Amino acid sequence: MTVITHARRKSRLSKIIDEAGGVSIGAALTQAKANLEALKPRSAAEVADRIADLAAIQPPASPDQTMTALGQAYRAANGVIDGAGPFGMDDIRAVAIGLCDLIDAATPERPFDWRVLPVYAQSLQLLLALPDDAEGRLKVRESLEKMVDRKLGQPG
């Protein structure tokens, strides 16, 4: 196979980064963390909105609607992860990742089980509502993880 090599030109970014002025790495990280922290109050609302999107998705009425519906569910679950991820909602993020794994594993031979979608929507709503230290949080997460393991662990 032919390989054409383009000698790397120095990018403008490589020049800019060493120009006079700027900030220390420590100061940059401190400021970035503070900026992210400022978004935390919005995260719960964002997660709630994306869970509502998930709950509103109807199973496809015909096979040609399957990909569209799966795409909607996948993007909604991605939105949950986006909203939850940086702000300590680790169990919500883990549950949404499990849903993404299930959607991603769907094939024509092993179609997505649409019965799990409302289960996920309700479980995520519950996790969002429960206090951080509630015992039930772990149970919800573990039962869903077991289901994902069971469904994806099967050969095929």
Place this chain on the structure above:
Amino acid sequence: MSGLEGLRDSAVINLTGAVTMVVDDSPFGLDITASALLGFGIKTRYACHSAAEAIDILKDHPIDLLVVDTEMPEMDGYELVRWLRRSGLDPNAFAPVIMTATHVRRSRVTEARDCGANFVITKPFSAASLLERIVFVARDTRPFLEVGDYFGPDRRFREGKAPGAERRADVLRKMKHAADKAAAATGAEQAG
């Protein structure tokens, strides 16, 4: 130390002049990325909610850094980066590209490697990991290669098995499932 490999807390960087584009269909996801960048001194010049919007800008305006989400409706991040690398736009086709991924589909893992991005980082990313990648791409001296369908930074891959313990979630699940079944079978035999 800052937690950034090879960089001290006191090391100084200047990214204020970097013309940066962030592409993410999720407004909140875009805000998260732009907020972290702002902490580093980077004011996002172009905030785009779709690949189509980004392409319109990239055709006419040079950028220094592109941060793009992988998963977007219609044209996704991989397709956008592949288009950019093959666009012939100078200098944008050679611009450093960092992709952010909430969840990488198994079917897209190859595309993540082959689309021509410099890096893919998974969300939630820490401020440190994002800055580390930005500093890396700024100092990246790898040449660009055209190999078959690929156009992007030189990729070097190790032949054979990856070092260390197995980390792939699907393989681990199958191993766990097989172990559970074997344990259940053994338990049933002993009970019988």
